[in-house]
Amino acid sequence: MSQYVDLSAYQGWACADCGQPLVPGSVDVSYLGNSFPVELLKCPGCGLVFVPEELALGKMVEVEKALEDK
Amino acid sequence: MAVPLYEHPVWESLPDQVMRPGGLILTERAFSFAELASGSRVLDLGCGLGATLRHLSADYGLAAFGVDVSSPLLGRADRDDKVAFVQARSEQLPLASESIGAVISECTLSLFEMESALREVVRVLKPGGWFIVSDLYVRNVDGIAALRQLPAGTSIGAAMAQEEIEAKIAACGLDIVTWQDCSEHLKAFPFCRLSTAAEVNPFDLVIAAGKAKLGYYVMVARKS
Structure with missing residues (x-):
């Protein structure tokens, strides 16, 4: 399980382009020049990354607000 | 955390083993304000792997001494005959009073018991000696609470506001010669690579740093 989001909840998801099952892997998240690695599901074939909605609308929004001083 | 962050092997993967933002560029900028004759004795508080010591010795001809509390770090430091390492706390320096021309503290001051460390800095500096500091600081005090919630043991969670730092420096009898914001150097520093080593959620690290407008x-400063 990732420490940022419960990846096990997305077990069985496959890449929309390749059809291969997504696997956990390190992904570099970058925003406004700040970059850091997180573990997310991605396609072992084409590298497409799956960002769960709860992460996109949760911590990622918080990061945007903190860095943009909204 | 299994080992303190400053002892984590991740540092040895960074360029020149420099364990702070700005690297030797900021060391040189800071030393441009200090008038030090070749051969002057310089003390590095929290010298880590000794990158600054080797630089000051080789490029400035200074007699460089370093203290660090970490035995593992000192054990991994590259040694040469011109620099000296001692395991000691910066709050209790094993050095004679008024024996040092300049003391440097790079990204370490906020990790110390600051009043005790500053007392020791003033004690070991010669009259007219220089105290050179680079460190993280908070530019939005409303965000300090978020920083304090990060795990202890890093300069990030202990960063203070400029006014508080300047007050502590002045209270120990040092005159501040210059204070420069160098926050642009934070972007190039791989904080978030360190987050894994520090067992900090990188999202929480960025959020806390952003709220506090973390700067560098x-x-x-100079002893009268």
Whole structure:
């Protein structure tokens, strides 16, 4: 399980382009020049990354607000 | 955390083993304010792997001494005959009073018991000696609470506001010569690579740093 989001909840998801099952892997998240690695599901074939909605609308929004001083 | 962050092997993967933002560029900027004759004795508080010591010795001809509390770090430091390492706390320096021309503290001051460390800095500096500091600081005090919630043991969670730092420096009898904001150097520093080593959620690290408007400064002060 990732420490940022419960990846096990997305077990069985496959890449929309390749059809291969997504696997956990390190992904570099970058925003406004700040970059850091997180573990997310991605396609072992084409590298497409799956960002769960709860992460996109949760911590990622918080990061945007903190860095943009909204 | 299994080992303190400053002892984590991740540092040895960074360029020149420099364990702070700005690297030797900011070391040189800070030393441009200090008038030090070749051969002057310089003390590095929290010298880590000794990158600054080797630089000051090789490029400035200074007699460089370093203290660090970490035995593992000192054990991994590259040694040469011209620099000296001692395991000691910066709050209790094993050095004679008024024996040092300049003391440097790079990204370490906020990790110390600051009043005790500053008392020791003033004690070991010769009259007219220089105290050179670079460290993280908070530019939005409303965000300090978020920083304090990060795990202890890093400069990030202990960063203070400029006014508080300057007050502590002045209270120990040092005159501040210059304070420069160098926050642009934070972007190039791989904080978030360190987050894994520090067992900090990188999202929480970025959020806390953003709320506090975490910055980086160089300050040069002088003993009267």
